[in-house]
Amino acid sequence: MTTTGSHDKADEMASIPTESTTSHGGADPFAKNGLHDIEAVLKARGVDAFYRAVQGWTEDGYALLDGREVVMAGSNDYLGLSRHPRVLAAAVEAIGRYGTSVSGSRALNGTIELHEALEARLARFLGQEAAAVATTGFQAGLALSAALGRDDVAFGDIRNHASLVDGMRMGLGTVRSYRHCDPDHLRQRLRASAGPGGRLVVTDGVFSMEGDAAPLRALREVADEFGARLIVDSAHDFGVLGRSGAGLTESAGLTDRVDLIIVTMSKALGSTGGVIAGPAANVRQLRYNARSLLFSAALPPASAAAALAALDVLEAEPERRDRLHRLSRLLHDGLRAIGFDTRPSTTPIVPVTFPDVPTAGAFWAGLCEAGVITNLSGPPAAKRAMLRVTVTAALDTPHVERVLRAFSVVAERLGTPRADEPLPPVELTR
Numbered sequence: 001m002t003t004t005g006s007h008d009k010a011d012e013m014a015s016i017p018t019e020s021t022t023s024h025g026g027a028d029p030f031a032k033n034g035l036h037d038i039e040a041v042l043k044a045r046g047v048d049a050f051y052r053a054v055q056g057w058t059e060d061g062y063a064l065l066d067g068r069e070v071v072m073a074g075s076n077d078y079l080g081l082s083r084h085p086r087v088l089a090a091a092v093e094a095i096g097r098y099g100t101s102v103s104g105s106r107a108l109n110g111t112i113e114l115h116e117a118l119e120a121r122l123a124r125f126l127g128q129e130a131a132a133v134a135t136t137g138f139q140a141g142l143a144l145s146a147a148l149g150r151d152d153v154a155f156g157d158i159r160n161h162a163s164l165v166d167g168m169r170m171g172l173g174t175v176r177s178y179r180h181c182d183p184d185h186l187r188q189r190l191r192a193s194a195g196p197g198g199r200l201v202v203t204d205g206v207f208s209m210e211g212d213a214a215p216l217r218a219l220r221e222v223a224d225e226f227g228a229r230l231i232v233d234s235a236h237d238f239g240v241l242g243r244s245g246a247g248l249t250e251s252a253g254l255t256d257r258v259d260l261i262i263v264t265m266s267k268a269l270g271s272t273g274g275v276i277a278g279p280a281a282n283v284r285q286l287r288y289n290a291r292s293l294l295f296s297a298a299l300p301p302a303s304a305a306a307a308l309a310a311l312d313v314l315e316a317e318p319e320r321r322d323r324l325h326r327l328s329r330l331l332h333d334g335l336r337a338i339g340f341d342t343r344p345s346t347t348p349i350v351p352v353t354f355p356d357v358p359t360a361g362a363f364w365a366g367l368c369e370a371g372v373i374t375n376l377s378g379p380p381a382a383k384r385a386m387l388r389v390t391v392t393a394a395l396d397t398p399h400v401e402r403v404l405r406a407f408s409v410v411a412e413r414l415g416t417p418r419a420d421e422p423l424p425p426v427e428l429t430r
């Protein structure tokens with residue numbers, strides 16, 4: 001392994017000024033340290049990685065950034081459906097029929113037939129009794145708060161998505177975390193928290209940053225030992241894993257043994273919106289009590305229609321999922337062959353880690369220059385400084401080969417960390 005002066009970079013990050021005060025002597029609420037400070041440090045080094053606007057797409061799957069054709073190797077549009085002709089046509093037709101917005105919440109005046117059709121369809125596809133649609137995946141996660149009464153305790157994987165963390169925090173009950181993907185630690189935590197209330201175990205299915213899959217069967221067993229409910233956020237495995245694409249609960253054989261599945265439509269369905277699905281009583285409870293569902297304008301007609309059409313394509317074209325996994329294999333193997341360890345991922349989300357954020361930033365900028373867009377991340381969103389690289393079915397072999405060439409070239413130039421020995425292939429989750 002080689003590193004590139006990470007000490008200076010850590011010092012630089014540590015020298016970010018602390019909070020300031022207003023002219024009245026109180027703390028200025030807008031002067032807190034945060035990710036914007038990191039963004040400023042990176043920008044001063046010429047790394048402009050955030051809020052970059054794409055100008056469109058070419059027919060052969062390249063994104064247009066600053067007038068250049070680049071490979072988008074950071075998208076969550078796993079099946080490449082956000083520009084599929086059937087999906088586009090359905091969205092346009094829905095706008096013609098229902099307008100651009102429903103201008104109100106589902107409960108009172110914002111429900112249209114498309115929402116009901118989508119709920120019925122998603123419940124069936126996920127093998128659940130019922131489903132409720134939210135305006136975003138994040139709001140679907142926040143809806144958890146309604147299941148957490150004063151005496152209840154929620155146990156979340158320490159690396160859960162922010163929407164689940166916030167959903168648990170917003171509930172009235174107690175929140176506990178357990179070590180990442182560690183059913184034994186969950187057991188200890190459950191054992192230590194006896195009480196009169198209910199217990200919820202909450203986990204991402206596939207984790208969004210590092211692409212590893214939760215040990216769902218073991219978590220279910222532990223939850224059962226304590227009579228706890230199990231909630232799984234399948235944002236990154238819906239449409240990707242499972243025989244029919246229903247996600248990690250399907251591939252783990254737990255379709256009828258989860259208490260709630262959360263899904264977002266902004267990833268494999270190429271649309272926007274969130275879903276909670278499960279036993280009818282559980283869904284009904286949240287539908288009538290979750291503030292993120294009740295007090296927000298409903299999913300726009302175009303998004304609902306796009307998601308419905310995307311479900312048609314997902315079912316009619318399973319070869320998209322095959323292509324996704326083939327490209328994922330190519331990316332994992334290719335990166336490992338040039339010395340990048342892609343563990344712990346076993347999915348199309350491929351993490352490449354670095355000693356610190358500035359080093360990762362320099363690498364990000366090198367890749368961008370070579371025409372490849374990845375996602376730059378670090379604590380607290382991810383455990384370590386990293387580039388999150390993804391493939392989608394909108395790409396093909398030449399795109400992935402370009403990504404791998406770019407990694408090689410930048411690694412030669414920057415001497416960033418690479419394992420000394422060739423790494424064995426990863427066993428991908430299907």
Ligand SMILES: Cc1ncc(COP(=O)(O)O)c(C=O)c1O
Nearest residue numbers: 136137138161163208235264266
């Ligand atoms: C695990 C997980 N859950 C929920 C969400 C939120 O979904 P949305 O972007 O549709 O609001 C995301 C989005 O990144 C996610 O990764």
